Amino acid sequence: MKILLTKKDKKKLFNYLKQKYKVNNFKELSLEMNISFGKINDWIYTKDRYLPENIIPTELKLKIKDKQEEKWGQIKGGKETYKIITQKYGLKELRKRQSNGGKKSLLIRNNKAKQDFNIELNTQFLEFYGALLGDGWLSVYNDKNGKSKTWWIGFSQNRITDKDYILHLKGLIKDLFNKKGLTKIKKNSKAEEIIFCHKYLIKYLNQNLDFPIGKKMNLTISNKLNSWEQQKYIFKGIFDTDGSIYWDKNKKYKYPIIEFHMKAPLLLDQIEKALINKGFKPQRKEFRLKLKGYKQVRLWFEKIGSNNQKHLNKIARVAQLG
Numbered sequence: 001m002k003i004l005l006t007k008k009d010k011k012k013l014f015n016y017l018k019q020k021y022k023v024n025n026f027k028e029l030s031l032e033m034n035i036s037f038g039k040i041n042d043w044i045y046t047k048d049r050y051l052p053e054n055i056i057p058t059e060l061k062l063k064i065k066d067k068q069e070e071k072w073g074q075i076k077g078g079k080e081t082y083k084i085i086t087q088k089y090g091l092k093e094l095r096k097r098q099s100n101g102g103k104k105s106l107l108i109r110n111n112k113a114k115q116d117f118n119i120e121l122n123t124q125f126l127e128f129y130g131a132l133l134g135d136g137w138l139s140v141y142n143d144k145n146g147k148s149k150t151w152w153i154g155f156s157q158n159r160i161t162d163k164d165y166i167l168h169l170k171g172l173i174k175d176l177f178n179k180k181g182l183t184k185i186k187k188n189s190k191a192e193e194i195i196f197c198h199k200y201l202i203k204y205l206n207q208n209l210d211f212p213i214g215k216k217m218n219l220t221i222s223n224k225l226n227s228w229e230q231q232k233y234i235f236k237g238i239f240d241t242d243g244s245i246y247w248d249k250n251k252k253y254k255y256p257i258i259e260f261h262m263k264a265p266l267l268l269d270q271i272e273k274a275l276i277n278k279g280f281k282p283q284r285k286e287f288r289l290k291l292k293g294y295k296q297v298r299l300w301f302e303k304i305g306s307n308n309q310k311h312l313n314k315i316a317r318v319a320q321l322g
Helices: 007-021 026-033 037-045 072-089 091-114 123-135 163-177 199-208 228-242 265-277 294-303 309-321
Strands: 002-005 064-068 136-142 149-158 182-185 191-197 243-247 256-261 283-285 288-292
Touching: 002 007, 007 026, 007 037, 026 037, 026 182, 123 136, 123 149, 123 163, 123 228, 136 199, 149 163, 149 199, 163 191, 163 309, 228 243, 228 256, 228 265, 243 309, 256 294, 265 288, 288 294, 294 309
Parallel strands: none
Antiparallel strands: 002 064, 136 149, 149 191, 182 191, 243 256, 256 288, 283 288
8 A cells, every 4th residue: 555644644654764773864754764775765755655555554643644555557557458458449450559658668678678787897897896795685576465676785984993995885886887886884893884876787706706695605706717817906996894913922923924814715716816816925724814914015015006094004114124
């Protein structure tokens, strides 16, 4: 059912929903409810806009101006059209038009489904792809009635130590896809999520670059991206989201270490092999891959680099001490 509320009760409803989901604004509410921000804005500010009944809590008493069946406007319009065409052309012509319309609609849907989402594999996209491999995810959520889906791409970073990199990542998303990544701070933690919707990008990443939707199982770099000139930017993205630099504290002579600690053995295999081919000397043990010493760390920053300020601050110290 679709529900029409008074302006006053519509405001009451959405203020109630903000309190219920414990959010500060309607953008955060859209994330919590898995409903696009544009749709929520439309519901709130469009006059005489009917709302889906399932978003209205049963415990909230509101004044209902009107109720209508789902797609009632389309049904009403369809009945009028049916009547006019039948009177003017007859039932045979109506059935012919229905058949042609159905075929055309099917063709449009098939063409849309086959639509190729073209991506330029430039350095920015490769870095974005690496960041996704490091600490990103793809998800597809069904709404409560199962009639529509929401396609989310997200990253999770430390909102304190990675605050500069979060801004960098949002800039990448804006430059590449013209999307404004929404940020969401996870309660009782230091994590901050960057989330945006993009159905065709998710399909491209999943179908063309083998990135899993949901749980990140058997994670690898796509074999379509097998040159060093591509992989070095991917490694930069992985390092900036899921890598670390620290000093060995068990030795009298302290030296720097770059480390990847990931439950992705196939991905670590790929990184290890590519680094060896470029003169690095990685040390591997199960889910850990390390580059030890000043020479190895400097080589990383000469050949690959970083866009995460916390890493750049540490490499500055390496340059001073080494």
